[in-house]
Amino acid sequence: MEGIWVRWGLPKDEPRIAELLELNGMPRWVAYEERFILAESGGEVLAGLRYRTEIKRLLLGPLVIDPWAGEGPLARALYTGAWSLAREIGAREILAASLPYAEYPHEVGYRRRGRGWYL
Secondary structure (H helix, E strand, C coil): CCCEEEEECHHHHHHHHHHHHCCCCCCCCCCHCEEEEEEECEEEEEEEEEEEEEEEEEEEEEEEEECCHHHHHHHHHHHHHHHHHHHHHHCCCEEEEECCCHHHHHHCEEEEEEEEEEE
């Protein structure tokens, strides 16, 4: 997918994140309680990656993607973009939760660590 832009989620994005969560079988309220890194194309938010921060670390959680948008390119863009965003906040490492069905973190350079991925 061409033209994918990865950025930090903003409060104005919460309704769209809630829709993505619902499409992925997750509760909508999570959009208003958690923080997300977002992937958009053509001005539309198509995917999100839940995150939290610790000292010098970015921790990545569940991935939510518009099921009609094409999962692979969006997932790879999010995991790649997370590294640039982590540097913006001074994080020196990223830990990503394990995905039960895909290895997108591995495809963009993350290494397996325990049950998750490390960069």
